[in-house]
Amino acid sequence: MPIVSPWNREGYVAAFNINNFLNGASSARQYEGQLERLKNAGKQVDCIEIAVRGAIENLRAKATRSFVIYGEPQSGKTEMMICLTAKLLDQGHNFILHLLNDSVDLLGQNLGRFKTSGLAPSARNFSEILDPTIPIKSGKHVIFCKKNANDLRKLIDKIGTIDGIVVIDDEADYASPNSKVNSGDKTKINRLINQILSDTGIYIGVTATPARLDLNNTFQNDSHLWVDFPPHSAYTGQDVFFPLDNKVKFSLKLLSNSGDEPKYARSALFRFLANVAYLNKYVNATEENYSFLIHTSGKKTDHKSDWSVISSALHDLQDRSSSRFQKYVEEIWEILSDRYADADVDELTRYILNNIARNSVVIINSERDFSLRGASATNPSSLFTIIIGGNIVSRGVTLENLLSMFFTRDVRHKIQQDTYIQRARMFGSRGNYLRFFELTIPSALYTDWHRCFVFHRLALDAIRQKMGSLVWLTDQRIAAVSSSSIDRSTVDLNRGEMSFALFEYNADVEKLISSGKPSIQLMEELSALIGEQSFPTYLRKYIIKTLPKQVASLAFHPTGSIVKYSDADQDLIERRRGFIGTSDLQKAKYPDAIHHFKIYTNAAGRARLFYKFEGSIQFIKNMK
Template identity: 45%
Template sequence: MDIAKWAGMVGNVGRHQYEDRLATLKRKGINTASIEKTIKATGESLDHRDNVSFVIFGEPQSGKTEMMIALNAKLLDDGYDVIINLLTDSVDLLHQSLSRFRGAGLSPSPKQFSELPSNAREIKGKQWVIFSKKNARDLEKLKESLRFVDKVMVIDDEADYASPNAKINSGDRTKINWLIQELIKGRGQYIGVTATAARLDLNNTFDNKTERWVDFEPHPEYVGQEFFFPQNGKVTYILKQFEADEGNERLELRSAIYHFLCGVAEQHQKGLSENFTMIVHTSGKTSEHREDFSIVEETLGILANPNHRKFASSISQLLKVAQDFGSLGPDSIVEFVLKNINKNQIVEINSKRRNDNISDILNPKSLFSFGVGGNIISRGVTFDNLLSMYFTRSVKGKFTQDTYIQRARMFGSRGKYKNSFQLWVTKSLLTNWTKCFAFHKLAIEAARSGMGAPVWLSDHKTSPTSSASIDRSSVDFEDGEMSFALFQFDKTKSYMGDEKLKDLQRLDALRKSVPAGVFPDYVFNYLKTQHEKEGDICFHPSSAFGVTARYPQSEIDAVRRSKGIFSTNEFARGGRPDARHHLKIYYNPKGKARLFYKINGKTIRFMQNRR
């Protein structure tokens, strides 16, 4: 008997798990182009010897779990022994992710850190795919279990959650940040995965390098920002806005429930005979979740009880709502709802009421499924067949863009019914939510352009991330000034176009007159969307920089000052002092120039990591 032959077969599935995974997805009709592009770019980033830490960024709910499964498969093929997948401190997300990873058939099968051998020496020399929640207790135990391992790869899902150092400006470290650093110190690499990367950049989390960041593009079926927050403000889904008043909210929630029931009936009439979910997120307080739960429960209970004193009035309201649904008339919609009203499930989702029913809402098992809760709803978990979202949770202070972008649970694979999606939101919340996405998009487009460190925007109502997480030793705060790539200045050129042209025509002329990258597309498109009337944009004549004033030679050569070049007095020199947006080219004695963009007023600030 050839023992060596049999021994060589143990755990040896070959080095083609990644290709096998792609083939499986393709057989299911899933487009893998964005996954393949991301995995290729990730491999290139990992190949840089100076690159210990970087980020894969994308859009909310854009299929990153499937990408992460493929990434784990590729790393196993490439011979990585210990791959650690970190998740937010949520049992629900852990179970959802583990289930999907195990269903992919990776070898070795993914394991929670608690399933590792008790003898730490047995871990060394074998391949492991490990899952751990990001809490200090679990990470301490994981660190101890891996003490004999020489190399690790950390893939941090929702990387901007808990991993950044919130004590960055005090010279100290948060416990979780320190423990993750200990996992990779001297023996590993770190890949953060998130849709909201601002905090990782501005915090210098694990010294990640933005020039090595990888863009995970959404798959073709993705429905996201462009659909739910269109630049022209014209939506093609069911958007219900109302005033933020407690009395109104209760009435609106009941109305939203009726609309959801009718919406499900309509989908079935159209031939989409599936179960659907509505999520209700009004507060982070668990006591208020119970109130919302009671409203849903009571509304369904009345419709299920013909003897209830409010049954007739509820049917009257339901018939009124049903007029907007289906093509067979309101009676057919209400008939479907009432016949199937007992096919419902309501799950309260928060830290105090953990149960296994969460999976019944994520992939709805009942025709009318309802999820009521707070923070767990807001991050990481994916809701299949989500048809309605009732979202009124606001804040007293500033909106942190990363938090509210993550709360867009309606993003995702909604193509089959996207125009029937129902979003219920207060008017003030929608205004600030829309602004969060506009600011975020500008920064992400900057990152995608490869023009250097992203520029993040904030104003009096929104901030890209928590102020405590911003590393003030390396992040510049500029009152509305941006500058772009250096180029060779030509004094004979009229860069700003003819003064007789309209604003948007002059924008086009400016973009065509400068080399590629000098006036980035993301800024050009942003200005176009922000333009409301003629005179909104001021096109300044070019000026020399560093000729008379005493600036350091390094600043003159760079045509850039740490304190900014575009002074407030400059507004009056352009002919439109009250214009909202100002564009001007400065050039130095050597003929090098930069285009500067300045917003009039102190309502908007730019943040950029100059490290």
């Protein structure tokens, strides 16, 4: 056994001193450590830094105790929340509670990623602290809890009231908003979260679809202080899958009807097999597994029918004596021949047939299905993984190596913008194989989905440019959120108008409006005259990309005065019913116009620009 000397380097006897260990006992500068971990893994961190900086500035200024961090679907928000938690711990916050959807699978995914990040203290499920011997009033805690009423009650029974608790609510627009807001009551989850927050708690909602949180006034969040979480450079999202310029960088197969005939799903399966074969034989250095998502309905009986179609086709491809074997193989061969002129089509066809038994067809109808499937539900464990799912795959679930999506969900009534944005499971880091990704969808549904994202894009651009009260767009086919979630005491459903910052009306503006110049030229010159806040860039860009008949699609109407409007706010130039009426649109003069602009002035020489899309779009605005 080695002899340990009691002498230190200076020749003095070493003595134990507890003061040497009292300072610095807590982990400091964890935030920088988390950023370094991500950098070492080759991940981009500047987008995370932007979001964390914005959140901390809100807290430092003490301007609000409730705000939202918004980003894109599947854009890496879990890593952002890990870094935000690290920064909050560095800043001295002792109890951080993460809320997430009522999903055991999602809980396992997120909790596991937090634990492997090296965060101190290590994240724990709420059930791990319920034992009476575990103290929670001292030390630091990072706790996870599902948005489940029973779980939240157990947590409250344990922790009581924690001064300064920070609640980070993942998928914040799900379950947390109060859908009973107009009845004076509260939903269970909303009431329990309010109880946890008490008078001193801090609420940070995280979501890709924040409209409901604004229109519901959830936990009195302040939309003026919302924080943008921009996507990383490798992200493929709405600009790729729903481009304004119609330049599609992936394979888009539009169906002329509802797509409910078995042949459409079967053909989509064969194209998926063909793409997997080409990727693994001609692109990838090593073989990879891929997944194919089929989402046709929310009904379990329909999922069983989808399963039958896919399973039968896979079985026939394995049975060379099947009466359909030659027909199906020939269809696959022709797909390969049409798509990949540089490839040995026979070789790729043999690859598919030799490996077709390496398939997995899973139906995901419920949380229980996710639990039973484990990682195979989201990360393909077989070469050809086919996932047939309903609403459970629509939120918070990241599907790795998703190569094809067959989406024919029929919607007879209005589609909810927030729901359909969350159903865009193809979003994410698809760049490495984007040109091979295929979306098969009825053309009418794709048009609705595309318009849904146009509305969403306009709203988010307005937030990013700090344009004041937020505006959420709807029309006859698309609703911003569920109507029960809209706080009608503060939310105004305008008559299809969007307005911007006040400006000084002068002779130069009047001369330009009455100049008769081409509308696109007039638009650019007007924006230069009145400024960005009064005529934002994001709207001009949107209009330029949506002019089916060029200059004829855009109209600028003569300036109007509001002096004689008794129901208008003369100072702010606002009117609850809106200003632009049918006669103002001058349809005889501008029969093809869909974008209409009109300036209104008050007696003080102030003015405001109003925009109206001549269709069925309505603008929902929170007036609080």
